[in-house]
Amino acid sequence: MIRRFAPALCLAGALLSSHAMADAYTSCSGWRIDDTATALPPCPDRPNCAAGRWPTRLADPRQSLRAALLAEPRSRLEFDGARVIVASFRSRLFGFVDEAVFLLAPDGEIAYRSAACSGYYDFRVNRRRMDRIRARFGPGSEQPGT
Numbered sequence: 001m002i003r004r005f006a007p008a009l010c011l012a013g014a015l016l017s018s019h020a021m022a023d024a025y026t027s028c029s030g031w032r033i034d035d036t037a038t039a040l041p042p043c044p045d046r047p048n049c050a051a052g053r054w055p056t057r058l059a060d061p062r063q064s065l066r067a068a069l070l071a072e073p074r075s076r077l078e079f080d081g082a083r084v085i086v087a088s089f090r091s092r093l094f095g096f097v098d099e100a101v102f103l104l105a106p107d108g109e110i111a112y113r114s115a116a117c118s119g120y121y122d123f124r125v126n127r128r129r130m131d132r133i134r135a136r137f138g139p140g141s142e143q144p145g146t
Contacts, residue, residue, distance in 0.1 A: 025079035025086045027099055028117035035081035040103055040113040048122035049115035050130050054137070056108045061137075065102060065110065068136035072129065089129065098126055100133075 024034035031041040043049035058064050062085070069075055069087045078099070079086035085102045100114035114126040 025084075025101075027086075027101070028097065029099075029115070033079070033084055033086065033101060035083045037084055037103060040101055040111050043113060043115060046116075046120050048119060048126065049113065050124075050127040051113040052111075052130070054110045054112070054134055056110060056137070058108065058137075061108055061110060062104055064137055065104070065133075068133045069100075071136055072133065091125075098122070098129070100126075100130070 024032050026032050027041075029041075029044070033041070040051065043051050062082075065085060066077065066080070069077065069085070072087075072089060074090040074092065076088050076090075077085065078088050083104050085104070087100050087102075089098045089100070090096070091098075096119065097117045098114060099117060100112060103111040105111070112130060114130050116122045116126065
């Protein structure tokens with residue numbers, strides 16, 4: 001009798017676990033983040049991480065940010081919460097993965113942290129990617145001092 005229902009039980013378990021995974025995200029570095037986050041994890045002591053803040057006056061920065069992220073080649077949304085968005089980017093040649101996490105503040109400001117999952121130096125790939133995403137993000141997301 002159990003064998004007959006085993007596929008259904010496995011499917012139910014998979015659905016429940018995928019729902020649980022939607023509540024929080026665990027990065028390749030081991031830190032966890034969810035929609036209750038008030039700050040981002042700090043960059044590691046390696047030159048393969050970019051972090052900062054973008055002020056914005058956009059009415060719906062979340063939708064604009066999602067569109068800007070998905071316009072990046074080989075990008076994927078890993079966590080899509082109301083306040084936190086996590087995206088991953090896979091390099092074309094060797095398949096290295098970078099992760100970017102964004103925290104949307106109530107005042108419209110967006111904090112970001114983008115880092116390589118492996119390696120030490122990234123040749124400023126994460127910094128350039130964040131600059132491209134900010135440029136796609138549109139008017140109202142200018143970086144102070146640039």
